Amino acid sequence: MKHTFKFIFAALMLIAACKSDQNAEMPASTEPVFDWNNATVYFLLTDRFQNGDQGNDFQVVEGQEAAPFRGFMGGDLQGVTQKIEEGYFTDLGVDAIWTTPVVQNIDGFVDEGTGKSYGFHGYWTKDWTVIEPKLGGEEAFRKFVDAAHSKGIKVIVDVVLNHTGPVTELDPVWPKEWVRTEPQCVYKDEETTVSCTLVKNLPDIRTEDDSTEVTLPEGLVAKWKEEGRYDQEMAELDAFFASTGYPRTPTNYIIKWLTDFVTEFGVDGFRVDTAKHVEASVWKKLWEQAKLAFERYKKQHPETRYDGSEFYMVGEVYGYGAGGGQMYDYGDSKVNFFDNGFNSLINFGYKYDANETMQAFHEKYDSILSGDLNGKYILNYLSSHDDGSPWDKDRSKTYEAANRLLLSQGGAQIYYGDETGRSLTVAAEGDAVLRSPMNWEDITSRDSTKMLLEHWQKIGKFRHLHPAVGAGKHQTLSAEPYVFSRTYAASEDIVVVGLGLAKGAKTLPVDATIADGTVLKDHYSQTTAKVKNGKIEIDTPFDLVLLSK
The missing domain is CATH 2.60.40.1180 (Golgi alpha-mannosidase II)
Incomplete structure (x- = not known):
């Protein structure tokens, strides 16, 4: 990333970091005890949340306009920071903000049958070492993280290691030593879920080889030289590989780039995209390096507001349900992601369990979390950015949604607008219907929206104050x-x-x-x-x- 070079000598001080002064890491006496199973995590699409700086808005070329809700719409990191400073998240009892990926995405567009789509969502990486300028860039990201920490709010960054962005006229495919472009995943077993591309035009990083070294893509090298930071990036890579002893494989390059979010900005956790599409051992390595970086950062920044929590890594193992215990079943094999770097997994079964009576529902989760998942974390949700069947799609049960989600055991993921009844049925195709802009105006213009938000705020603050709610x-x-x-x-x-x-x-x-x-x-x-x-x-x-x- 574009930052001042630091010698990786600090990595050798892990033992000292792990034995850090406990008094420096404990929260103030007025703060409630923190437990990730009681955390309220606010998940937002940065581009759709709040426009804080119109100067970085994407200028569309005539004739290349995006399909409805499939292009950049102006939201940025400055907008998120504004809402932090206004106290919006604090009033909601939010413990952590999870942003969609903020790395630089592809310049072009693709059409997968739903119209022209741009990388507004962040999952189509062009350069892992740059914060997307359309979202505000590096300085805006730093201010966002610092603002969140000043309010006692943790930051979780969505990270992608499984794939690059799609190939477009402006974005050539990465070298064959880095990616595969076929076959496409058919999900029959572990191999046809991992060693394949998610969709036709989404090059898959070759994560299976942990020994064959590769050189950097020529296009990336040329980009860095044009931007005047080639020497700096190479020096950092040399230091990273010298300190870790890792071979220069695609996986290890990306692990270095992802952990820079911790090294440089002190983020508190990763939400790992497409986790089941990568060998589990890769995630364990990412976790180890992120944990090292997190302990270093806390030692180097004692003024930053941290509690004693370890680095948090929550996985999107699509289809995983907490009712199944710790294992994920590929069909021909079972994998324990909790044993491979993840201290939490997103609970895709929660929205189905939420159809049970309140009593049966809560007693079921008490049994789950005191059984095979005892000591583990889960993250529950009722709606999300790529789940086309949310629990309350027409927003007819918004009060009950708050009662269920915020009073459940396990971490609670609020998807932006759950608390304000933001529409999940706008006129668009595919997952774009789930990604409309945050409905800020409704809060001031509609009494019903204001009352709904107050309901979520009351329960959210109660949950924040009392770890017994989610972790008791x-x-x-x-x-x-x-x-x-x-x-x-x-x-x-x-x-x-x-x-x-x-x-x-x-x-x-x-x-x-x-x-x-x-x-x-x-x-x-x-x-x-x-x-x-x-x-x-x-x-x-x-x-x-x-x-x-």
């Missing part, structure tokens, strides 16, 4: 009305939640460990009540309560 032990206290408790032993945090309650006066049981006379606060109505005979009587105009000491 679940106990059903009453089936009708539905009341449960969660207990997080590490910080002695206890919450009691009631759903589907009567509006007005209501009586509900509390956890047996909460003594009579204890005053509990309902974080939804901001009222308090005292425990008497193991129960609490409270009068609020709402059908849910969020209780804690």
Whole structure:
């Protein structure tokens, strides 16, 4: 990347880094204990979130206009930073922001049958060493990360190692030593899922060979020389390979480039795209280098706001469901991605489980997370950028979506606009229907949107304050009305939640460990009540309560 060269000598200080001053890494006493299974992760498409600088907007060539919602629409890193500084994420109880990839993408367009499409989403890499100028560039990314950290918000960057961008008139194919262009994946077994291209025109990085060295693509070398940074990039590569002892394979070049996000900016985690399409051992190596870089960065930047969490790596193993335990089944083989660098996986089964009754739903996840996945993290979602069947596609269950997602055990992924009812059915083709611009105007112009956002904010802040919500032990206290408790032993945090309650006066049981006379606060109505005979009587105009000491 374009940054000041640093000797990789610091990599040799891993032992000292791992034994870093615990007091420097612990959060302030006013901060809640952090646990990734209680994290609220806000996932946004940078180009669709907020336009903070019109000066970097993409200028479309006449006759090359994108199909609806398939081109750049102006969102950038400056816009995300603005919303951080305004307190939007803090008010929502967000613990981490996950951005789509921010590396420089291809210049041209492709048409896969849904109209002209550009790389606004970030998954079509042209150069792993450059932050996409249309999203604001390197300085804007640095300010974004720093702004998030100043608010106690972690940054997760989406990373791609599986493929380059498509081939276009402006973007030639990478050398055959780097990529394959066939066969296309047919998903019959592990080989036909890994050693193949996802789609016809998406060159697949040759990740299977960990010994044959390759030279850099001539086009990339020429680009770096034209930009005046060839010597710097080569010096950094030489230092990286000298310190690691890795051969100069395509995989290892990209691992160096991806971990620069940690080395240079101090990002807290990676969301790994297309994880099941790459040999699992590759991810373990990426994790090892990212972890080293993260510990180095924290030692070198003691002023930055970090807690004691290790580097976070969550995988998109498409089709993985938490109900299946730790293993992913390719058909002819099973792979444990948790044993290969991932401390978390996206839970694709969650939206199906969310169709169960609240009681069955929560008891199922308590069983899952106290069983084979005990000590592991998952990330649940109800809608996403490439899942064409979201749980609430027509946005008719937006309040229930908040209740389910934010009160579930396991990490919660909010997809931008879940909290404001952003449309998932705009007039477009394919996954573009899921990628409309954030509906900021609705918040100020529609009372219904403002009320919905307030609902998400109340539950989100409650979750943020109480690790018991997502990472605690679940106990059903009453089936009708539905009341449960969660207990997080590490910080002695206890919450009691009631759903589907009567509006007005209501009586509900509390956890047996909460003594009579204890005053509990309902974080939804901001009222308090005292425990008497193991129960609490409270009068609020709402059908849910969020209780804690």
